[in-house]
Amino acid sequence: MLPSSVLKHIIDCHCHPTEAASISPDSMQQLQISVCAMSTHNKDQSLVRSLAHDYPHKIIPAFGYHPWFSHFIALRSGISKRNHYQQLFQPTPESSPDFEDLFPHLPEPISLDDVLQDLRSNFASSSSPPILGEVGLDAIFRVPYDYHASPRRISSFAIPLEHQIAVLEAQLDLAVELGASVSLHSVKCPAATLDLFNRLKRKHQDRWSRVRIDIHSCSMSPDSIKQLQACKSHPNIFMSVSTTINGRSRNLRSLITTCLPDKLLIESDYNAIEPSTSQCLEILGIVAEVKGWQIETDWKEEDTDGAVHRLEANWKAFLGRA
Known part of the structure; x- marks a missing residue:
């Protein structure tokens, strides 16, 4: 374990601590790194807000x-639950029995206008500058009957990518307006992600470049991330890696090699606070080995070539505080 003088400069840039059944005061007292806590749906925005209020440092x-x-999000207000999900999933005569089986498990939709208003409220009331996350696109996800059940029963229905893009674009428009950094989920849709970035660049011009985007637990190919980061239109693209997700991939080391050294971040992507530190130290070791960076054993401000110094500087740049 690294000394506390070094640990306090490590940032877990993407994790989900509020998904745990509870977060004990002892575990938070023992936490020596900083963590960026993601929210994901209408039930956990307030949990993240409360956690940040209680532990602002x-x-x-x-x-x-x-x-x-x-x-869960309707693009227009006032639509009924049945009409919303029927229009979204377009059940055929063959899939209609599956749709009727799934339908009782689906919640009442919330409007995109309400989502954006909720985000505005949380950004305005946050005591420390928040980021937008977790948002994104996923081309392989299938809708579960109950996301929180174990084991999880999965339906045959996918969320149309066009709907995901509409929800994401509205949130990214808000990030541009507020100057917020973004933690982005992009799975099996690099072309759609790049197309969206290009459209937002045309829409927002220079304001788009001032919004920093981290493609978290990046599952893109090394060629895809190289294309994104080499693109002059998108100098604002960062990438973070975790052993939780990227550890399963043979591309992990080549992805780290390809990523620009000043655009690289680390994360745990863990759904509990206790393993966050060990998971970050594990991926820190891999990043340092691949990049040829030394990991500091004590903290000296002038040691800017150290792995933790470099990653902390990248995090500050990601937040726009460099």
Whole structure:
């Protein structure tokens, strides 16, 4: 374990502590790193807000609506539950029995206008500058009957990518307006992600470049991330890695090698606070080995070539505080 003088400069840039059944005061007292706590749907925005309020020096709040829950969001107000989900999933005669089986498990939709108002409220009331997250796109997700059940029963229905894009674009428009950094989920849709970035660049011009975006637990190919970061239109793209997700991929080391050294972040992507530190130290070790960076054993402000110094500087740049 690294000394506390070094640990306090490590940032877990993406995790989900409020998904745990509870967060004990002892675990928060023992936490020596900083963590960026993601929200994902309408039930956990307030949990993240409360956690950041209680531990402002350890928790960076992130407010946003995850693509896995984007089917809960109606693009127009006043639509009935049945009409919303029928229009979204377009059940055929063959799939109609499956739709009727799933329908009772689906919540009443919330309007996109209400989502954006909720985000505005959370950003305005946050004691520390929040980021937008977790938001994004996912081309392979299938809707579960109950996301929180174990084991999780999965339906045959996917959330149309066009709907996900509409929900994401509205949230990114808000990030541009507020100057917020973004933690982005992008799974199996690099072309759609780049197309959206290009459209937002045309829409917002220079304001788009001032919004920093982290593609978290990046599952893109090294070629895709190289294309994004080499693109002059998108100098604002960062990438973070975790052993939780990226550890399963043979591309992890080549992805780290490809990523620009000043655009790289680390994360745990863990759904409990206790393992956050060990998970971050594990991915820190891999990043340092691949990049040829030394990990500091004590903290000296002038040691700017150290791995933790570099990653902390990247985090500050991601937040726009460099």
